[in-house]
Amino acid sequence: MSVSSPFIHRPIATSLLGVAVMLGGLLGYLWLPVSSLPQVDFPTIQVTTQLPGGSPNVMASLVTAPLERNFGQIPSLQLLTSSSSFGVSQITLQFELSRDIDAAAQDVQAAINASAATLPRNLPYPPVYSKVNPADAPMVTLAITSDTMSLRALSDIADTLLAQRLSEISGVGRVTVQGNIRPAIRIQADLSRLTNYGISLEDLRNVIIAANVAGAKGALDGAHQSYTIAANDQLAAADAYRNIIVTYRNTAPVLLRDVADVIDGLENSRVGGFYQGMPAVVVDIQRQPGANVIETVQRIKNELPKLQRAMPVGATLTIVHDATASIRASVRDVQFTLILSVALVITVVLIFLRTVRATIIAGVALPLSIIATFGIMWFCGFSLDNLSLMALTIGTGFVIDDAIVMIENIVRHMENGENAFSAALRGASEIGFTVISLTVSLIAVFIPLLFMTGLVGRMFREFALTLTIAVVTSAVVSLTLTPMMCSRLLRHQPAGAVRGGITRIFHRAVDGSVELYRRTLEWVLRHETLTLLVTGATLIATIWLYIIIPKGFLPLQDTGLIFAVMEGGQDISFTEMKRLQATVENAIRKDPDVTGVVSVIGVTPINATPNAGRLAITLRSREERPTLVTGIIERLQRAVAAVPGVVVYFRPVQDIQISTRLSRGQYQYTLTGTDAKELDDWAARLTQQLQKSDVLRDVASEAQDYGLGLDIQVDREVAGRLGVSMQTVIDTLSDAFGQRQISTIYGQANQYRVVLEAKPEYQNDPTSLSKLYVPASGVQAVAQPTSLTSASPTVIPTVSGAAMVPLSAIGRYQHTTAPLVVAHQEQFPAVTISFNLAPGAALSDAVSTVSQAEHEIGMPTSVTGSYSGDAAEFGKSLAGEPWLILAAAVTIYIVLGVLYESFIHPLTILSTLPSAGVGALLALMLYKQDLSVVALIGIVLLMGIVKKNAI
Numbered sequence: 001m002s003v004s005s006p007f008i009h010r011p012i013a014t015s016l017l018g019v020a021v022m023l024g025g026l027l028g029y030l031w032l033p034v035s036s037l038p039q040v041d042f043p044t045i046q047v048t049t050q051l052p053g054g055s056p057n058v059m060a061s062l063v064t065a066p067l068e069r070n071f072g073q074i075p076s077l078q079l080l081t082s083s084s085s086f087g088v089s090q091i092t093l094q095f096e097l098s099r100d101i102d103a104a105a106q107d108v109q110a111a112i113n114a115s116a117a118t119l120p121r122n123l124p125y126p127p128v129y130s131k132v133n134p135a136d137a138p139m140v141t142l143a144i145t146s147d148t149m150s151l152r153a154l155s156d157i158a159d160t161l162l163a164q165r166l167s168e169i170s171g172v173g174r175v176t177v178q179g180n181i182r183p184a185i186r187i188q189a190d191l192s193r194l195t196n197y198g199i200s201l202e203d204l205r206n207v208i209i210a211a212n213v214a215g216a217k218g219a220l221d222g223a224h225q226s227y228t229i230a231a232n233d234q235l236a237a238a239d240a241y242r243n244i245i246v247t248y249r250n251t252a253p254v255l256l257r258d259v260a261d262v263i264d265g266l267e268n269s270r271v272g273g274f275y276q277g278m279p280a281v282v283v284d285i286q287r288q289p290g291a292n293v294i295e296t297v298q299r300i301k302n303e304l305p306k307l308q309r310a311m312p313v314g315a316t317l318t319i320v321h322d323a324t325a326s327i328r329a330s331v332r333d334v335q336f337t338l339i340l341s342v343a344l345v346i347t348v349v350l351i352f353l354r355t356v357r358a359t360i361i362a363g364v365a366l367p368l369s370i371i372a373t374f375g376i377m378w379f380c381g382f383s384l385d386n387l388s389l390m391a392l393t394i395g396t397g398f399v400i401d402d403a404i405v406m407i408e409n410i411v412r413h414m415e416n417g418e419n420a421f422s423a424a425l426r427g428a429s430e431i432g433f434t435v436i437s438l439t440v441s442l443i444a445v446f447i448p449l450l451f452m453t454g455l456v457g458r459m460f461r462e463f464a465l466t467l468t469i470a471v472v473t474s475a476v477v478s479l480t481l482t483p484m485m486c487s488r489l490l491r492h493q494p495a496g497a498v499r500g501g502i503t504r505i506f507h508r509a510v511d512g513s514v515e516l517y518r519r520t521l522e523w524v525l526r527h528e529t530l531t532l533l534v535t536g537a538t539l540i541a542t543i544w545l546y547i548i549i550p551k552g553f554l555p556l557q558d559t560g561l562i563f564a565v566m567e568g569g570q571d572i573s574f575t576e577m578k579r580l581q582a583t584v585e586n587a588i589r590k591d592p593d594v595t596g597v598v599s600v601i602g603v604t605p606i607n608a609t610p611n612a613g614r615l616a617i618t619l620r621s622r623e624e625r626p627t628l629v630t631g632i633i634e635r636l637q638r639a640v641a642a643v644p645g646v647v648v649y650f651r652p653v654q655d656i657q658i659s660t661r662l663s664r665g666q667y668q669y670t671l672t673g674t675d676a677k678e679l680d681d682w683a684a685r686l687t688q689q690l691q692k693s694d695v696l697r698d699v700a701s702e703a704q705d706y707g708l709g710l711d712i713q714v715d716r717e718v719a720g721r722l723g724v725s726m727q728t729v730i731d732t733l734s735d736a737f738g739q740r741q742i743s744t745i746y747g748q749a750n751q752y753r754v755v756l757e758a759k760p761e762y763q764n765d766p767t768s769l770s771k772l773y774v775p776a777s778g779v780q781a782v783a784q785p786t787s788l789t790s791a792s793p794t795v796i797p798t799v800s801g802a803a804m805v806p807l808s809a810i811g812r813y814q815h816t817t818a819p820l821v822v823a824h825q826e827q828f829p830a831v832t833i834s835f836n837l838a839p840g841a842a843l844s845d846a847v848s849t850v851s852q853a854e855h856e857i858g859m860p861t862s863v864t865g866s867y868s869g870d871a872a873e874f875g876k877s878l879a880g881e882p883w884l885i886l887a888a889a890v891t892i893y894i895v896l897g898v899l900y901e902s903f904i905h906p907l908t909i910l911s912t913l914p915s916a917g918v919g920a921l922l923a924l925m926l927y928k929q930d931l932s933v934v935a936l937i938g939i940v941l942l943m944g945i946v947k948k949n950a951i
Helices: 005-009 013-029 056-071 101-120 151-167 193-198 201-209 238-242 292-311 325-355 356-380 386-415 421-451 452-490 502-526 528-548 574-589 629-640 678-690 714-722 724-736 766-771 843-857 870-900 905-910 913-926 933-950
Strands: 046-049 078-083 088-095 128-130 142-147 171-177 183-189 220-221 225-228 244-250 252-255 260-266 272-275 281-287 315-320 561-568 593-601 612-619 647-650 667-672 696-701 707-714 740-746 751-758 772-776 803-806 810-817 824-825 830-836 865-867
Touching: 005 013, 005 315, 005 452, 005 696, 013 356, 013 452, 013 766, 046 056, 046 101, 056 078, 056 088, 056 101, 056 824, 101 128, 101 803, 128 356, 128 905, 142 151, 142 244, 142 292, 151 171, 151 260, 151 281, 151 292, 151 315, 171 183, 171 772, 193 244, 193 696, 193 766, 193 905, 201 561, 201 724, 201 740, 201 751, 220 751, 244 528, 252 281, 260 292, 272 281, 281 292, 281 593, 292 315, 292 325, 315 593, 325 356, 325 386, 325 502, 356 386, 356 452, 386 421, 386 452, 386 667, 386 933, 421 870, 421 933, 452 870, 452 933, 502 528, 502 824, 528 913, 561 574, 561 629, 574 629, 574 647, 612 629, 629 647, 647 696, 647 865, 667 678, 678 696, 678 830, 678 843, 707 724, 707 766, 714 724, 724 740, 724 751, 772 830, 865 870, 870 905, 870 933, 905 933, 913 933
Parallel strands: 183 751
Antiparallel strands: 046 088, 046 128, 078 088, 078 824, 142 281, 142 315, 171 281, 183 260, 220 225, 244 252, 272 593, 561 612, 561 647, 593 612, 667 830, 667 865, 696 830, 707 810, 740 751, 772 803, 824 830
């Protein structure tokens, strides 16, 4: 008895089972999470440490290096990179795909704790880690604006209310407030008035610290009542600080307002955020690696109305960018393609089977197999994404074949005079093994995909499993429901009977095609030698075409979002940068396809250097614009080219973000070495060489080594005689120019800093150093002034009764260059060169160009290069492509050999593959497409189709 016999004899049970499968599949479809692509994120953690006033070199030495040494000992760490800039150290740790991110976070926290003893004691905040890829585009970008409220008040709302509430949402990795940081009390000291009163900056700092304190005060507990003791120890507003008594002169108090301006300001005054050209507080919400974007964004949107109601009247919360819009649109497109493919397949079946009843049977089997696949996908934890839907779209041809084979064999028996029931029994019994062999051999094609490693393997595993599930489900339906329906619905139709004019026309066309095939086959059989030679030639041609065809990684996506980096001169001021940013933003906003522009300048978590600005450009939906993102970028490049003093780099945001660097281009090549000077020299040479290439565009070095610097050389002998320590000099400079956070105001919802600095007019140029005095414990000898100033080295008594001497009395300064950022990779100095591809160029061409450029400039072995991000994964996938194809061929041979108990028949079937390979590669070259990972998967599927036809 065949497998199909029980189902043919029990039509009601079989029908009900089919209905149950359909209902289960529909429920699975409704429950499936929606995403753009399968979750293939590398577990990534970023550690951020702040030390206001710290130069890049200081941050790299005092903060980054101690942390890196401990992070380097964490197991399964794949890549360790760092960026040290003004006051900020950012270290990014990327782990192997198999690493659990929560376990990795525990190791990172343990390493931070182990580094505590070696980190500076004056860190305002301890190192903080976030489970997020810093280069990942935000899921949602919000802008907070107001016509009535100050940016300081908006920043407080963003930091206290929005950031805290949004960070609690499941799936959110980090909430970053851009544009303005926390509110703060800024004390801007007048250096001249301090000197006149004989008050040093250190005296001023100590007085302020003593005036604003917070601590436990205890309680009174009497016989019948208890009292909690409180005091006005905290000063929470600028007005309260202005009346602090700093010292007395001639019995008169010197108040803080006499020697400094006290204002309600921000922790960092050298950052700015803008939305549509207006100042704004920008909130970027990034997802945690592995989180579903659609579900997380929906949770965020559900929370936003509550947050808007909690905000003061006059503050407006605007969604600038929502990543789910493009994801939903792309998934809808693939869903439509799937429905269209099903309709086309059923139409073709009707044309060739020439009977409505047989078409209905096949038309039930196809959607039922696909719907059942949805239920199994949900059970396996898959998502409804572009790749899984593409697998089902491609699989419609595979799925329908089993039903057609079964129907045609049953119809053949009916044409020989048998009734529908007996024909179904005999036909299903005969064809059952064929259906199973077709299914098993087709699954064999997908087996190598299931065992692929790395990011590509993880990404396409769900694709291969979905297709496998669909094929197996199709076989089950074809062996159960299809023969049962044939036994009940098919009617005897004499062979050759054709009704209807249209049907007759198609019948003649099909008969003509069959006759042409018969004649061609006869000719081939008469010329066996020539046929074998042509087969061998196609094999050689396939190998040759594979070698010469341009190769890429993943096709460029149009997600409706563009990131841009605006770079000014390395000596540019914040004020000039702000002006250039506004000019560039205005030029971009004029483009008809641009709906919104958010920009950020200053050193922030997404912006490492003060001479760079970041822009996020939101485009109209794909349905509303005829131009692809590449064409829009070309327009924008022309629009901003007229802005002098700035270079702007554009790149389209992709759903899969492998790199952890926020670079200027789509691809990155990183040079590392032990000698930083040698590394910078060869990085500059390689960059210049690559800029000459026609294959690459927007070649840029991430090195920023030529900012203006002042090197203050202290004469330690003179300073020692005067009783001036280096610690005193460093503290005084930090008090004046480091935006030093000297005290904390504690609130129940947040903490706010008191920032000490010199007045803005003293921070414009080096001549301000001439007005800076430092405390000295001895006044027996006073050095003559050097190049710092021509002012006399007058000794001025201080509050403590000691003396102050001008900085010029103990040192001099000289102009020099200073880096704006210090980058490391694997704890070594590193320089990253980023680039985009020229139109028509492939990533394989870029790799060859870089190798050739290194050879031409004579790159020494002490400087090594490696790709990161997409380019690195491309190298890994390129090395595995031939093995993947070979593994698929070997697996097919073994499975077919087992099924047919023959060594020869599998070779006969495999001999049809080279002709398919030639056609696929020629088609790619004809349409000027790279052999990408997606194209390679298509070729593997083509192998399955050709093999199925051969069987």
